[in-house]
Every structure is written in structure tokens, then in C-alpha cells.
Amino acid sequence: MTTAAIELNNIQVRLQQKQVLDGIDLTIEQGDFITFLGPSGCGKTTLLRTIAGLQQADGGSIRIGGREVANGETNFHMEPSKRGLSLVFQSYALWPHMTVFENVAFGLQVRRMGKAEVKRSVQAALDKMRIPELAGRYPSELSGGQQQRVAIARAIVTEPDILLLDEPLSNLDAKLRVEMRAELKRLHQELNTTIIYVTHDQHEAMSLSTRVAVFFGGSLVQTDKPRLLYKHPKTLQVADFIGNAGLHLNSMEGVITHERGQAWLKTAVAAIPVEGCELETHKDVVMTIKPEDIRLYDRQGPDRIAAAVEAVFPSGAETLVQLNAAGGTAMMVRVMGDADYEPGTVLYADLRKEQLNFYDKRTGIRMEHVTPISNTLEESHHEDRLSHSR
Numbered sequence: 319m320t321t322a323a324i325e326l327n328n329i330q331v332r333l334q335q336k337q338v339l340d341g342i343d344l345t346i347e348q349g350d351f352i353t354f355l356g357p358s359g360c361g362k363t364t365l366l367r368t369i370a371g372l373q374q375a376d377g378g379s380i381r382i383g384g385r386e387v388a389n390g391e392t393n394f395h396m397e398p399s400k401r402g403l404s405l406v407f408q409s410y411a412l413w414p415h416m417t418v419f420e421n422v423a424f425g426l427q428v429r430r431m432g433k434a435e436v437k438r439s440v441q442a443a444l445d446k447m448r449i450p451e452l453a454g455r456y457p458s459e460l461s462g463g464q465q466q467r468v469a470i471a472r473a474i475v476t477e478p479d480i481l482l483l484d485e486p487l488s489n490l491d492a493k494l495r496v497e498m499r500a501e502l503k504r505l506h507q508e509l510n511t512t513i514i515y516v517t518h519d520q521h522e523a524m525s526l527s528t529r530v531a532v533f534f535g536g537s538l539v540q541t542d543k544p545r546l547l548y549k550h551p552k553t554l555q556v557a558d559f560i561g562n563a564g565l566h567l568n569s570m571e572g573v574i575t576h577e578r579g580q581a582w583l584k585t586a587v588a589a590i591p592v593e594g595c596e597l598e599t600h601k602d603v604v605m606t607i608k609p610e611d612i613r614l615y616d617r618q619g620p621d622r623i624a625a626a627v628e629a630v631f632p633s634g635a636e637t638l639v640q641l642n643a644a645g646g647t648a649m650m651v652r653v654m655g656d657a658d659y660e661p662g663t664v665l666y667a668d669l670r671k672e673q674l675n676f677y678d679k680r681t682g683i684r685m686e687h688v689t690p691i692s693n694t695l696e697e698s699h700h701e702d703r704l705s706h707s708r
């Protein structure tokens with residue numbers, strides 16, 4: 319078994335009497351690209367700073383490559399420069415009086431490396447960031463995107479085992495962000511370094527990471543592969559946060575009943591046969607489904623929910639259709655291509671059962687044990703499905 323890149327054990331941090339991090343346990347494997355995701359103030363940056371050694375932990379321990387670097391109980395804190403990490407800040411923090419070459423070389427020169435070797439290493443880092451032609455320029459002569467590349471070149475020139483990136487793209491415009499995202503992904507594959515990345519941008523987290531760790535109020539709520547996090551958020555809070563990135567998560571309240579020898583989740587619009595909840599009659603449940611997991615038909619069929627078109631939001635490749643079903647239940651459905659419905663048109667929605675998630679309304683925690691019984695008729699009724707829906 320290989321040693322984990324980083325092991326965090328019950329990390330506690332208090333700042334000015336406020337518990338900013340509370341019992342963080344996390345193992346980061348070598349080569350992981352893990353993103354710390356969460357709303358502003360949830361403690362992402364503080365955790366990154368604690369790993370880097372810029373912030374002392376009040377409790378818990380940190381191991382990097384199997385070696386203890388911090389222990390709150392014994393008050394041991396290894397200094398940042400000895401931890402084998404490089405940190406890139408949101409602000410780039412380039413030295414204005416130094417050229418790009420000098421900025422990148424600085425970390426090597428303090429290590430008393432020979433001149434020729436420094437030159438070779440800086441050149442290699444600038445090549446990796448695809449900016450060899452900028453070596454002689456000063457930071458004031460660079461665009462935001464170029465400055466960001468220099469900041470990353472400076473961080474990778476020392477060949478750190480672990481690269482820490484704190485919202486590195488937040489000062490860039492939308493187009494540059496997408497471009498730099500691709501660069502970071504390529505860099506991760508090329509260097510095979512462990513990367514910890516802090517962001518509050520769900521899209522960035524999903525598209526870059528091998529794993530995403532979601533934080534709320536100083537606690538780590540869920541760590542998963544992006545796809546799993548997207549499909550099965552562990553709590554309603556996580557579902558809501560992920561769903562708020564323009565994904566328009568649909569949620570419906572319901573209650574579990576047992577009738578005709580079968581358990582059902584009854585909502586205002588549908589009764590869904592479920593299993594795994596024998597003892598949970600009358601439990602209040604919130605059911606969620608993503609807009610792309612609802613199919614639209616123009617005819618009634620088994621298990622389809624009648625709903626009237628409220629509004630249509632075209633956005634090029636896809637269209638969001640807002641529907642209104644029984645009991646005032648709003649539903650947002652994503653369909654590929656155009657969907658030019660008049661408001662008031664009645665359509666029939668089929669919720670893809672395997673994509674439903676159920677949450678205990680009181681605790682907000684996903685009821686993993688409750689699963690829908692799939693509709694065996696579903697596949698035989700595809701011929702009348704609207705051609706543009708998926």
C-alpha cells in the first residue's frame with residue numbers, strides 16, 4: 319500500500335473564539351486532484367493554510383507523506399518551508415521589481431542551486447506553463463492570465479510533491495478561466511503531483527477534480543468523486559449547493575405510506591413505489607431530481623405526470639422548460655435543442671426513477687437505503703417521446 323499524500327486527523331481551528339474548523343478527517347491520496355468546495359466562510363482557505371503551516375491547528379494532527387508535520391495536542395508545528403508544498407494564492411503575489419525569470423527562479427536561488435541548473439529548471443517550468451517568451455518581462459507588463467501562469471510556474475519549479483491552489487482563477491475573466499482550467503488539468507496529468515484546489519465554483523470543482531470535498535460551517539460534509547457527488551449528494555444542503563450552479567434541482571415533498579402490500583412515496587404529483595423503508599410510515603421526505611433526468615412526452619402514459627408549460631428558457635444547445643404540475647409543484651426540465659412551447663401547453667413528464675434521491679426532511683440526510691422500484695413498462699413507451707428530449 320502506498321503512503322497517503324496527506325492525512326488530516328480531527329483538525330480543529332479556532333480563530334478569535336470562533337470554531338472555524340471542527341473535526342476535519344480527510345485522507346488525500348498521492349496524485350489526487352482534490353477540491354475544497356463550499357460557500358464563502360466555510361473554512362476552505364483556513365484548512366489549506368493549516369496544511370501549508372501558515373495557520374496552527376488547535377487540535378488534531380497532519381501527516382504529509384507519512385511524516386507528522388503538525389500536532390495540536392503536542393503543540394508541534396513544522397515550519398511551512400519544510401513541508402514539501404507549494405502554494406499559489408488568488409492574488410498571484412508576484413514581486414513587481416523582478417522579471418518573470420527572476421520571480422520563478424527565486425525559490426531555487428534560496429536553495430543555493432547552481433546558476434546553470436536554475437536556468438534549466440526555470441526554462442522547464444516556463445515551458446510547462448507555455449510562457450517561455452515572457453521570461454524577460456516584468457509583472458506590470460503581463461495580462462492577468464499571464465501573471466497567473468507565472469505564479470503557477472513559480473510554484474512548480476521546485477517540483478513540490480503537493481501543490482496548493484487557493485482560488486487561482488477567480489481574478490480571470492470567464493474565457494480565460496475556462497482556458498486555465500484546461501491548463502491545470504493538463505498540468506496535473508503531466509506532473510502527476512497531488513493538487514489541493516480551493517474554490518466556491520461548483521463547475522470548476524466538478525470539471526477539474528478527481529475528488530471533491532464539500533464544506534459547510536467548518537465541517538466536512540461529503541468527499542466523493544465529482545460524478546458521485548453530483549448524482550447522490552449526501553445532504554439536502556449539499557444537493558442545494560451543487561444544484562444552485564444553474565442546475566435547477568427539482569425537489570418535491572412527500573410522505574412514506576404502506577398500501578396494498580407495498581411502500582410508496584406520495585407527493586402532490588405522484589406515488590412512487592419504493593423499497594427499503596419498512597419501518598418508516600408517515601416519514602416526511604424530500605425527493606429530488608435533476609432537470610436532465612426528466613423526460614417529456616406529448617401523450618399520457620404509465621407513470622407520467624401531467625404538467626403545464628409555465629415558461630421556456632432557450633440557451634443555444636439546450637432549453638430549460640419550466641412546468642407547473644398538480645398542487646403547484648414546479649418542475650424544471652432540460653431538453654436538448656429547441657423546445658418552442660406556448661405557455662399553457664400540457665406535457666407529460668416521466669421522472670427517471672433511478673435518478674431520484676430521497677432525503678429525510680427533518681435531518682436533511684439522504685436515505686440511502688430507500689430505492690425506487692423501477693418501472694418495467696418504461697422502456698416500451700419510448701416511441702412517443704418528444705424527439706428533442708433526452
Ligand SMILES: Nc1ncnc2c1ncn2[C@@H]1O[C@H](COP(=O)(O)OP(=O)(O)OP(=O)(O)O)[C@@H](O)[C@H]1O
Pocket residue numbers: 333334336338356357358359360361362363364365518
Ligand atoms: N484571522 C482571522 N481571524 C478571525 N476569523 C477569521 C480569520 N480568518 C478567517 N476567519 C473566519 O473563519 C471563517 C472561515 O474563513 P475562510 O477564509 O477559511 O473561509 P473560506 O471558505 O475560504 O471563504 P472564502 O471562499 O470567502 O475565501 C470565516 O468565518 C472567517 O470570517
